[in-house]
Amino acid sequence: MSTQKPEGRERRRLVPVRWRGAPLGIAGASALGLALFAVAPVGAEPAPRSAADSAPQQHTRPHKPRTLPAPPQIRGLDFLLGTFTCDYAPPPGSKPATMTMTTKRAMGGHYLYTDARMQPGDVVGRATFGWDPVAKKFINQYHDNWGSNGNYAAAPWKDGHLIFTGSLSQVVKPDPSGETTGVPISLHDDYQVVNKNHFTNHQTMTFSDGTVLKGTYDCRRA
Template identity: 55%
Template sequence: MDGWESSVRTEKSERPEPRGAPRRRRWSRRVPAGVVGAATVGLVALTVSPVSAEPDTGARPPRGGDPLPAPPQIRALDFLLGSYTCDYTPPPGGRPAVLKLTTKRAMDGHYLYTDATLEPGNVVGRSTFGWNPVDGTFINQYHDNWGSSGSYTSSGWQDGHLVFRGPLTQVITPNATGRTSGVKLNLLDNYQVLGRGHFKNATSFTFPDGSTLQGSYDCHRQ
């Protein structure tokens, strides 16, 4: 299995500045971290001052309580939406497997998340896909119930291929103690849309010694 939201309350406060000095605004953003178990509240203070920057494309921040629209680039990942069954062809010596995926929009469309199960192995994972507007890249963060995790980026579609690359920490044998062995790999996911509701993901795992294993997922929407 390859390396695969929250009410936000914004409080604004201002304090007087010396006459003639540029005005600064400070926001405190409280985000419930309700991802697992007993949620805790993190407080992040952001200070924004006028800076010189590259001209934007004419887009402006939302006014009042209107949500910020999702970036248009995220639509390039729409092929992932829905439920898929994928037949996994492993590297030589590996065992075939079946991967089931369900991908939905999250955070008003700013992200997509994929819940997945792989059998055999009883592996349950989640991938979160998004767009990094600062670097101009797609991002994918992966976690699973074995404890494996990864973080990948892609520059976008090129010649019919969407390629993500990045580091993966792969657990070899899961262990309930929270301590086990694993290996750090470099992962490559090469997505290609073959038809409506049909895509392929050719994966490549590169080990620290330079050796590489390759497999592929052939996915059909249900």
């Protein structure tokens, strides 16, 4: 009997497949088969490249979002830009005060932020000015470190006057508990520009009992 191995064949020893000492079931065998197919045999020919793989890579520029320009009406508030010192002439019976304020553009010019400090009292407030394109009015939202807050609106400039009207919830005495007393006030702010370094605000305050008080802010560029 010839002991020569058949050409092209190798003697193989069949070993039963077991998993943790137990015969491998159908599901286990299938999983093992998938795992074996996932590994390319040594010396195998590489898979042909597709047309997409062979095509030269093209680098595209990232999409730049469209920027909406600020509304032209917002330029009607440019007189506020910069730093001003405002002397406040109060209603009779009240003490004069001084306010320092700085206004800057924000959100690409869509809004203006005014940070202000009033002395005496050390009241720190912020006003946010903008333009409402639907109502076609200027808007102003105010709040301060006492807890006072208000919302106002103004039609466009007319005859040299920009008049904001709205309501203010005025805190009478701040309290760290977050609860205190206050008064609702209807405000009428009449802004007038004297020159690029000087403007005034004639303010009228109307209280719920019908009392009307008037004061004036005289603001000059610092």
